Amino acid sequence: MNSTPPDPLVLVLGDEELLAARAVTATVEAARAADPGADIREYEAGQIAAGEVAEMLSPSLFGGRRVLVIRSGQDARKDLTTALLAYAKAPDPDVTLIVTHPGAAKGKAFADGLKSAGATVIPAMKLKNDRERTAFVRDEFRRHGGRCDEAAASALLQAVGSDLREIAAACSQLLADTDGKISAAVVARYYKGRAEVSGFAVADAAMIGDVPAALEALRWALHVGVDPVPIADALADGVRTVARVASAGRGNPYQMASSLGMPAWKIQKAQERSRGWTPEALVDAMRAAADCNAAVKGGSEDRGYALEQAVFAVARARHSGGAR
Numbered sequence: 309m310n311s312t313p314p315d316p317l318v319l320v321l322g323d324e325e326l327l328a329a330r331a332v333t334a335t336v337e338a339a340r341a342a343d344p345g346a347d348i349r350e351y352e353a354g355q356i357a358a359g360e361v362a363e364m365l366s367p368s369l370f371g372g373r374r375v376l377v378i379r380s381g382q383d384a385r386k387d388l389t390t391a392l393l394a395y396a397k398a399p400d401p402d403v404t405l406i407v408t409h410p411g412a413a414k415g416k417a418f419a420d421g422l423k424s425a426g427a428t429v430i431p432a433m434k435l436k437n438d439r440e441r442t443a444f445v446r447d448e449f450r451r452h453g454g455r456c457d458e459a460a461a462s463a464l465l466q467a468v469g470s471d472l473r474e475i476a477a478a479c480s481q482l483l484a485d486t487d488g489k490i491s492a493a494v495v496a497r498y499y500k501g502r503a504e505v506s507g508f509a510v511a512d513a514a515m516i517g518d519v520p521a522a523l524e525a526l527r528w529a530l531h532v533g534v535d536p537v538p539i540a541d542a543l544a545d546g547v548r549t550v551a552r553v554a555s556a557g558r559g560n561p562y563q564m565a566s567s568l569g570m571p572a573w574k575i576q577k578a579q580e581r582s583r584g585w586t587p588e589a590l591v592d593a594m595r596a597a598a599d600c601n602a603a604v605k606g607g608s609e610d611r612g613y614a615l616e617q618a619v620f621a622v623a624r625a626r627h628s629g630g631a632r
Contacts (some may be wrong), residue, residue: 313342313373314569315428316399319381321419323410326472331430332406336375339404343373351376353407354383357390364393365403373511374403379583381407382415389418396425429575435472441465444472448479452490462573463492466508467499469538507534507542510615514622515581522619526612536611540604543618544597546581551590553578589625596621 320331328524339346349364356378364376378384384392392405399405409419411433423429437442445461456464468478482490482498510529513522529539553575556564568575585593600618604611 309339311341314338314404316401316404317396317422317425317427318404318406318430319409319419319422319427320406320408320430320432322434323412324432324434324472326476327432328408331432332377332451333410334377335404335406335430336377339373339375344373346373348375349377351378352383353378353388354385355381356388358385358387361388362391363394365400365405372402375406376403377406377408379408381409381418382412384415384418389415389421393418393421393425396422396427399425425504434472437569438462438465438574439565439569441470441472441475442571445475445479448476449488451491452480452483452488454479454483454490456490457492458571459492460490460495462571463495464499465488467495507539508546510539510619511542511546512542512581514619515550515626517584517623517626519619519623522623523616526615526619530612530615536604536615538595539615540601540618543615543622544594544601547590547593547597547622549574549578550582550585551594554582554585554587554590584626589628592625592628595620596625 314335318331318335319334320328321330333632338346339348351360361376361378365373378392383495394409407418407422409415411419427486437446442458442465445464446456446458449456464478464482465475468474482494485498485589509525510522513519513525519589526539530536549570552568552570554562555631557566558579560574561579564575565572596618599621600614608614
């Protein structure tokens, strides 16, 4: 009972399910730490009436802390939002109201009203780029007493992908199976084979004009069941990244990281890949990657063939220097 209870109004704002779930869990646990007998109730906003919430929020005859979790706040009907915003003007200190909202336009007035009422906002937006995902990986290890450098975080992302739940599970597994000091070599040993068949391996080989290596990685990836879509995405990302870094000119990757919005390791890698590319050749490669994406995501009858043709086109652009 000596722990500090959470604030009376908490708005979990964002569309990343893992971060939102963690925010709700942490707030509920804080309430339980302050009062082990706290009454916890959870609802879906679109399935409850204002009268039900009013009953839950009314003063209790028996005292004790109460926690009301309302998920998918964007789906709340007008009468419910009106009741909750009226309550938010003078919330009961013995009640913690937690509302989750994805942060999109639907139901925005409700989220804005809670913020205006002084709700504590916990951000839970999807991570937008490699830099944010790298930071998440490093924080994940740090939270559990481990250590992970930028290169190791990059290797893990290439092996696992961008789904935050899979990333978190991978971090947990690595911590359980190692001494907690995670290096790129440790990740490579642990995920041997998986990273080798990712779309990144195909893109890396294509960007340096190594057609045999790119095709071998592509065919193996398809053979073991890697979906063509992330391979096409990786190829497009590889071309775009080299184009962005090349257009920024030569420089220290660590100094360029902030202005380009990507981690230093990725800039350094792109600088190495950019050798031999001309601006005209990169335009051709981007066109080939875009055509590939359209074919793969548009339901092409032979998506593997579309990927192979993209590999040839990207490598051909590099070797030709963009000559027309």
